[in-house]
Amino acid sequence: MANTLQATVTLNNGIQMPWFGLGVYLAKEGQEVVDAVKSAIRTGYRSIDTAAAYRNEEGVGQAVREALQENDLRREDLFITSKVWNSHQGYETTLASFHESLERLQLDYLDLFLIHWPVKEKYKDTWRALEKVYSEGKVRAIGVSNFQVHHLEDLLIEAKVVPAVNQIELHPYLTQKELRTYCQSKGIQVEAWSPLGQGNLLTHDTIKTIAGKYGKSAAQVILRWDLQSQIITIPKSVHEARIVENADIFDFSLSAEDVEAIDGLNRNQRFGSDPDNFNF
Numbered sequence: 221m222a223n224t225l226q227a228t229v230t231l232n233n234g235i236q237m238p239w240f241g242l243g244v245y246l247a248k249e250g251q252e253v254v255d256a257v258k259s260a261i262r263t264g265y266r267s268i269d270t271a272a273a274y275r276n277e278e279g280v281g282q283a284v285r286e287a288l289q290e291n292d293l294r295r296e297d298l299f300i301t302s303k304v305w306n307s308h309q310g311y312e313t314t315l316a317s318f319h320e321s322l323e324r325l326q327l328d329y330l331d332l333f334l335i336h337w338p339v340k341e342k343y344k345d346t347w348r349a350l351e352k353v354y355s356e357g358k359v360r361a362i363g364v365s366n367f368q369v370h371h372l373e374d375l376l377i378e379a380k381v382v383p384a385v386n387q388i389e390l391h392p393y394l395t396q397k398e399l400r401t402y403c404q405s406k407g408i409q410v411e412a413w414s415p416l417g418q419g420n421l422l423t424h425d426t427i428k429t430i431a432g433k434y435g436k437s438a439a440q441v442i443l444r445w446d447l448q449s450q451i452i453t454i455p456k457s458v459h460e461a462r463i464v465e466n467a468d469i470f471d472f473s474l475s476a477e478d479v480e481a482i483d484g485l486n487r488n489q490r491f492g493s494d495p496d497n498f499n500f
Contacts, residue, residue, distance in 0.1 A: 222447045225264040225467050229452065231384040232407040235360050237332065238299055239447055240467065241267025243413060243456035249276040252458050257283030259460040261291060261298070263467055269387075269413075269454045271303035271336055272321055281325035300325065301332040303365060304350075306500060309335070309342040314349035318358070330359045334387060338364070338371040338495055344378060351381050361385065365413070366495040369402045376406070385409045389492045390451060391417040392427070392442060392485040400451075411452035416442055418491045426485060430478050437465060444469045445482045 222229075228236035242260040247253040253276040257268055261283070270280045284298060302325065308317035318333060333353065335346050343364075350362040363385030367375070376382065386403050390396050390412035403410050421427055422438040431441045439455070443466060446453035455466045474482075493500075 222470070224470055226266050229409060229450075231361050231409055232382060233361055233384055235331075235384075237361070237385070237409070237452065238265075238267035239452050240443075240469075241265060241269055241299070241301075241452070241454040242463065243269045243454035244276055244280060245271070245274055245413070245456050247274070247276055247279075247456070247458050249279045251279075253279035254283040254286070255460075256458040256463065258287050258290070259463050261287040261293070263464050265463075265467065266297060267299040267301070267454070269301045270325075271305065271334075272308065272317060273303070273305040273336060277302060277321055277324035281327060285326065295327070299331040300327060301334065302330055303334040303336040304346060306337050306339050309339045309346040311345040311349045314346045315352065318349070318353050322358070329357070332361045332363060332385060333359045334363045334365045334385065335367075337366045337493075337498060338368075343371070344375060347375055347379055351379070354381060363387065363408070366493075366498075368495050369399055371495070372402065372406070372408070382406060383408050385411050385452070387411040387413055387454075389414050389490055390446075391415055391491075392421055392424075392445070392482050393417055393487045393489040393491075395483060395486040397486070409452060410450075411454065412446055413454065414492060415446055415451075415453045415455055420491060421485075424485065426481055430474070430481065433478075434472050434474075436469070436472060439466060440469045441474065441478075442482070444472065444474055445479060448474055448479055449483075 222239035302321045361384040363383040365387040
């Protein structure tokens with residue numbers, strides 16, 4: 221169980237991944253993303269999640285280089301994730317995209333590389349490319365994002381490597397219990413994107429009541445629920461105060477009753493796209 225900001229989970233290939241990290245979706249390239257990543261690392265975050273589609277890999281890379289020096293850290297102290305975008309899927313184009321991400325980040329290797337969305341008739345070739353860079357030691361773990369059970373079942377028919385991670389939209393309105401159970405059965409670690417439901421859950425009466433009970437914010441309660449549910453979580457913020465606040469969740473535990481109450485908020489409601497019906 222995660223009891224510190226730098227606590228890690230062991231993925232199915234034996235490597236350690238932090239339970240808690242910073243997502244940088246919509247963080248603007250340049251000073252905004254540089255400042256956000258440096259604030260997070262200064263606060264004690266060790267995991268940063270970006271993607272080619274976010275168009276801020278260069279800023280993330282700059283922040284990582286500066287933060288390593290300023291905080292007396294080594295590259296291996298950080299866990300950096302990126303993803304291949306839909307238009308680059310396929311075998312050769314994925315290989316090219318991977319190396320372009322490394323170049324933008326100015327890193328020698330990635331800790332985790334994901335297929336961003338399950339593009340029909342392409343994700344198997346994309347996965348073969350991920351298996352290649354993994355076998356070459358250029359990435360420490362490979363995984364997927366937004367894959368449903370049927371996508372995973374299809375992928376695993378031919379996959380030589382079982383995905384280490386499935387990063388999915390997951391929050392109290394979309395608890396994804398069936399998918400989580402399936403991933404657990406295959407040794408695939410679930411990671412939540414949009415863990416706060418794009419802010420839509422922060423005013424829910426049940427969450428606010430639970431937050432009041434612990435003297436915590438609604439966001440802190442939801443992020444704590446993630447960790448106690450064995451879900452890696454990567455809340456996004458570009459504001460230092462919020463980055464610090466989001467991580468201040470290791471001095472309390474939700475009761476079993478409160479976890480159950482939050483579980484009960486599920487509506488199967490997405491704020492992002494449906495993985496079976498996206499057009500980008």
